[in-house]
Amino acid sequence: MFRHASIRTAVALCAALMLALLHTAAPAHAGDDPKAFVDAVAERAIAIISDDAATPKQREEAFRDLLREKADLDRVAAFALGQYLRTPNETQLAEYRSLVENFIVKVYVTRLTDYNDEKLEVLSAQMRGENQAIVKSEIRFTGGRQPVQVDWWLIRSGDDYKIFDINVVGIWLAQEQRSTFSSVIRNNGGNFDALLEHLRAQISKAESGDLSGIASSN
Numbered sequence: 001m002f003r004h005a006s007i008r009t010a011v012a013l014c015a016a017l018m019l020a021l022l023h024t025a026a027p028a029h030a031g032d033d034p035k036a037f038v039d040a041v042a043e044r045a046i047a048i049i050s051d052d053a054a055t056p057k058q059r060e061e062a063f064r065d066l067l068r069e070k071a072d073l074d075r076v077a078a079f080a081l082g083q084y085l086r087t088p089n090e091t092q093l094a095e096y097r098s099l100v101e102n103f104i105v106k107v108y109v110t111r112l113t114d115y116n117d118e119k120l121e122v123l124s125a126q127m128r129g130e131n132q133a134i135v136k137s138e139i140r141f142t143g144g145r146q147p148v149q150v151d152w153w154l155i156r157s158g159d160d161y162k163i164f165d166i167n168v169v170g171i172w173l174a175q176e177q178r179s180t181f182s183s184v185i186r187n188n189g190g191n192f193d194a195l196l197e198h199l200r201a202q203i204s205k206a207e208s209g210d211l212s213g214i215a216s217s218n
Contacts, residue, residue, distance in 0.1 A: 034125040034133035034154050037161045041070050064105045072155060072162035073101055080177040084185050088192045096192075099199040106206035131156040 048054075048062040067073065077100045078085060088096060125135045135152040151167040165174040181195055188194035 032159075034127075034135050034152075034161055035122050037154060038122055038135050038137070038152055041066070041163075044070075060105060064101070067101070067105060070163055072157065072164050073097075073104075075155070075162075075164055076100070076174050076177075079174050080181050082178045082182050084182060084190075084192065087185065087190065092192050092196065095196055096199070099196060099203065102203050103199055103206070106203050133161065 044066055048059055048066065051059065051062075054062070074097070077097050080100070081087070081096075121138050121140060123136045123138060125133050127133050133154045133156075135154060137150045137152065139148040139150055141147070148169060149167075152163060153165040153167070153172070154161040155164045156162075165172045167173075184195045184198050185192060
């Protein structure tokens with residue numbers, strides 16, 4: 001997100017986030033404990049994915065509900081626009097918000113089958129002021145690959161937390177999206193509709209199970 005980037009990197013980070021949700025350690029009560037919040041989200045995600053009686057569409061909708069409840073999608077979508085936050089009109093902004101949500105859901109669901117034996121361990125949590133926390137964790141692989149650090153950026157919302165961003169191998173997902181989206185708009189002469197069309201194209205590919213083309217920011 002800090003340098004020129006592509007949606008391919010965002011997709012990789014999305015996959016890492018989904019892996020984290022699926023393989024976190026034993027669940028706990030969330031309350032004021034950010035580590036327990038991550039565990040509780042994981043418990044629900046595992047239940048969704050493990051439901052053999054559910055259709056793919058039902059799993060997708062269940063995950064959408066989880067995402068809406070546990071991630072601050074409005075904040076992420078606004079942050080990802082960066083300097084272009086005031087560019088869209090109300091109609092464009094509403095469609096953009098919907099497309100961002102659909103993009104995240106479609107990519108997560110498409111990538112679920114890519115992960116089997118990896119495990120994620122929550123290591124620690126550090127408060128940042130009264131309302132934010134960084135939860136550190138590691139993805140550990142059964143094949144001998146070096147562990148991958150995953151940091152969760154949580155923001156307090158009422159009596160609980162919301163996921164704002166996740167850092168995988170030094171790259172924050174929301175920041176990566178911000179760089180990508182800005183590039184799309186900038187490379188199309190400031191035309192916000194170009195970003196909407198770009199997101200529609202990525203969603204269409206993800207729906208077909210093809211993530212290979214989710215890379216260009218042009």
